[in-house]
Amino acid sequence: MGQTATLAINGKSVELPIVVGSEKEVGVDIAQLRAKMGAITLDDGYGNTGACASAVTFIDGEKGILRYRGYPIEDLAEKSNFIESAYLLIFGELPTSPQLAEFKQHLTDYQFIHEDLQHALAGFPPNAPPMAILSAMINAAGCFESDLLESHDDKNIGEMAARIMSRVRTIAAASFKKHLGRPIIYPRSDMSYTANFLHMMFSKPYENYEPDPEIVRAVDQLFILHADHEQNCSTSTVRMVGSAKANLWASVAAGVCALWGPLHGGANMEVIDMLKRIHEGDDTAQSFIAKVKDKNAHAKLMGFGHRVYKNFDPRAQIIKKACDRVLGKLGIKDPLLEIAKKLEEAALHDSYFVERKLYPNVDFYSGIIMRALGIPTDMFTVMFAIGRIPGWIAHWREVNVNPHGRINRPRQIYTGPTLRPYAPIEKRG
Numbered sequence: 001m002g003q004t005a006t007l008a009i010n011g012k013s014v015e016l017p018i019v020v021g022s023e024k025e026v027g028v029d030i031a032q033l034r035a036k037m038g039a040i041t042l043d044d045g046y047g048n049t050g051a052c053a054s055a056v057t058f059i060d061g062e063k064g065i066l067r068y069r070g071y072p073i074e075d076l077a078e079k080s081n082f083i084e085s086a087y088l089l090i091f092g093e094l095p096t097s098p099q100l101a102e103f104k105q106h107l108t109d110y111q112f113i114h115e116d117l118q119h120a121l122a123g124f125p126p127n128a129p130p131m132a133i134l135s136a137m138i139n140a141a142g143c144f145e146s147d148l149l150e151s152h153d154d155k156n157i158g159e160m161a162a163r164i165m166s167r168v169r170t171i172a173a174a175s176f177k178k179h180l181g182r183p184i185i186y187p188r189s190d191m192s193y194t195a196n197f198l199h200m201m202f203s204k205p206y207e208n209y210e211p212d213p214e215i216v217r218a219v220d221q222l223f224i225l226h227a228d229h230e231q232n233c234s235t236s237t238v239r240m241v242g243s244a245k246a247n248l249w250a251s252v253a254a255g256v257c258a259l260w261g262p263l264h265g266g267a268n269m270e271v272i273d274m275l276k277r278i279h280e281g282d283d284t285a286q287s288f289i290a291k292v293k294d295k296n297a298h299a300k301l302m303g304f305g306h307r308v309y310k311n312f313d314p315r316a317q318i319i320k321k322a323c324d325r326v327l328g329k330l331g332i333k334d335p336l337l338e339i340a341k342k343l344e345e346a347a348l349h350d351s352y353f354v355e356r357k358l359y360p361n362v363d364f365y366s367g368i369i370m371r372a373l374g375i376p377t378d379m380f381t382v383m384f385a386i387g388r389i390p391g392w393i394a395h396w397r398e399v400n401v402n403p404h405g406r407i408n409r410p411r412q413i414y415t416g417p418t419l420r421p422y423a424p425i426e427k428r429g
């Protein structure tokens, strides 16, 4: 018998198995707790709850480590590309050349969306939030995948993954054009995944945008850095929805909705708004930091802090360097970058942030790169979503193939009124 933990409640005790992960992290398996003790655990916000065992991504938040399937994020960001990293996440291994070629071919084969989807797109008002469009259009696109929409057969996962990844990119670019009131640009079969995205975003009819390879590389790297992050809010949502045996399209669309929130993926837009406000003179870096520390002001330093990282976020470090490189290459001097660096410097030397172990996260500098590339602020979270799709697919697949998987259904401690008699309306008040 392996190690156990003993839990005692009111003189009665139970032995709970200890589960050890491949990186030696320790969990207490409480699956039998309620049956044996009549008690559940309570963990508001899930800060101490392992919702599943997963083989996709490893994070050590104390050491600032992030690995996809065992490979350090630094290596993947420098040496890999988004499609190869996506393949790694979804299939568990880096692809061989024929495997990669086949996956890329699938992505090209499925890059078009059904023409009828343009009617769905046309129904959104011009100022519709792109994350609303993306989420709705993923479900709408699923309606055109009747052969695979309800498939739970793992042999189809490659094709399903390629369809979602490729079409999400086409939908994202189309939603941008819709926002501008411009014609939709069709994908090109001769371009890589990321170059093709930039082409659909920035080409105009009869005026092709030929993306600079360095810019393509920068966007590709952003996608790699966003591709997975273990049990974050949107991925947990995808797993939760998938646990009900909902199809991949529905599960991914739910993930998009969770990512939209400003405490999650939506933070990349909030960072730019915050930096702009400071630039426009409402605040200085110092006065903003003072405001953030004042609990009555209810302000947060957006792009700072993380549930898991209590040391640097390795993605933020890579993005900060890329920021300097991309802005240098484009010859852009963005005052927001200077403000961001000042804020970071001030926060890292301030006891409020030091004591709470708050460091810049992935969203702190990513918006500055995207701004420099001409991507409008309200598309930032969509960019995050395009990057995160492979991670969501990998997690949905893990849930789907788990032979012991059960519907995710947490319990609660009820704090509402106890039993009371129904009062007729004339006797209320």
Ligand code: CMC
Pocket (backbone or CB within 6 Å): 045, 232, 262, 263, 264, 265, 266, 267, 292, 299, 300, 301, 302, 303, 304, 305, 306, 307, 308, 356, 358, 361, 362, 363
């Ligand atoms: N600015 C000021 N104070 C902060 C911040 C911040 N950005 N983040 C945390 N704190 C404080 C918080 O008020 C609390 O203080 P106290 O102990 O005095 O009550 C303490 O630090 C612990 O924070 P918490 O809210 O308990 O931490 P959490 O793990 O629940 O929240 C977080 C994590 C990322 C939601 C939070 O740090 C935050 O709101 N950051 C700003 C939004 C943001 O950048 N989100 C992107 C996260 S990374 C990408 C992604 O996952 O999408």
